[in-house]
Amino acid sequence: MMLFDTHVHMNARQFIEDRDEVIKRAFDTGVHYMVVVGFDRETIPLAIEIAEQYETIYAAVGWHPVDAIDMTDDDLAWIEELSSHPKVVAIGEMGLDYHWDKSPKDVQKEVFRKQIQLAKKVNMPIIIHNREATEDIIQILEEEDAKEVGGIMHCYNDSVQYVQQCLDMNFYISLGGPVTFKNAPLPKEVAAEVPMDRLLVETDAPFLAPHPNRGKRNEPAYVKLVAEKIAEIRGISFEEISENTTKNAFTLFGLDVK
Template identity: 40%
Template structure:
């Protein structure tokens, strides 16, 4: 069974067939899905999906590109939502210097605040980091994020940056880019990284793997990612599925998250 660690099924790309697609996942060996929020608007939508499907869980957090909309009232609201019993992480949060909006100080402020919130609630982190490797790493180190655990979602840096994150005990989220012919850098990271620190993700509806690149992505495409990891590491496909599944369960379903005193219905 496959564990999908990062999806966006609340996205309008799924409006026409969301129920049909989600109902099909268990029949296609998808055991669990974590739906990741990225904005104020997607927090409740992610939690609602988790409420309606036994095998779906939620992460709540504000993407760096959406932090201009944050204030103290919204932060308090977010913390309240993060206490729901099916919320298993804070994310996706982090820094994005590719789009570089809003300003970097605003991104850093709310990244730090959300990491503080995660620590208060004993929840791990799902990290978005694009063209911001050093600042992301330094802020996570300063926040002692290793005490919480983190997945570096859609890992897009090289082996040297991967080594830093792996040495802190973090997981790397591996998605469709690993199947691209121009995904050499990520292929090198997958070859280098221990399988015990990799997890599978789609970031659907985005970043479909080959042979569906450019089309809407879904968790049904995870086998293509797993097969490429198996090829790169010269191991069998079933081993990739089993170990990445175990990794995701350790990360999301540890006793702290499931039985923590902060959980509420």
């Protein structure tokens, strides 16, 4: 049994004191692979540093939409430079976040477009952050022809009606802790509908811990709880979910199956 946590923030401050122990716990649980996501000047270098320390941990580099207003042309050039690092497998997370109002929508959209264009230039998949902005995100992905590189709809928490549009644009659907929440019907509906060859699992740790750890610090070992819940919803074995989501992650990130 082998799991791949496709979105984790082991570079977050919440893991400063026990990062290595948390990673060991993940490995011991069968979570052998993960992508650590860097999204600003502080978290990007640490994502790469962690990936360099562990053979089966990789990094993604991008700029979070909440902080879009802080991104400069130099930051974009830096992300482009880092994209050639052997452990960097994706650009992101990027996207739109209309919940917080730190960055104006027009600035978020501009930074989003620039990162899609960069990903196409360096030929890498993208990781999409979406909060209360689905239609604008789909429109921008279509206008920028993001299908060329594809990527991940990270922690998908929207209606089933948008899933096919995402699949048509060469995106995988990644589900996290909310699929285990009793009061979250949308991820459960999506878990039942997404084609097996386009499904991924993640934690988004330290955020969104799955049941029965909801409200506590999340960690990559808990991606097993997400996979188990999806298996239950689909009426198939945990092993089948584990095998397929791991294979899908390897395919998306262009990794050789070990």
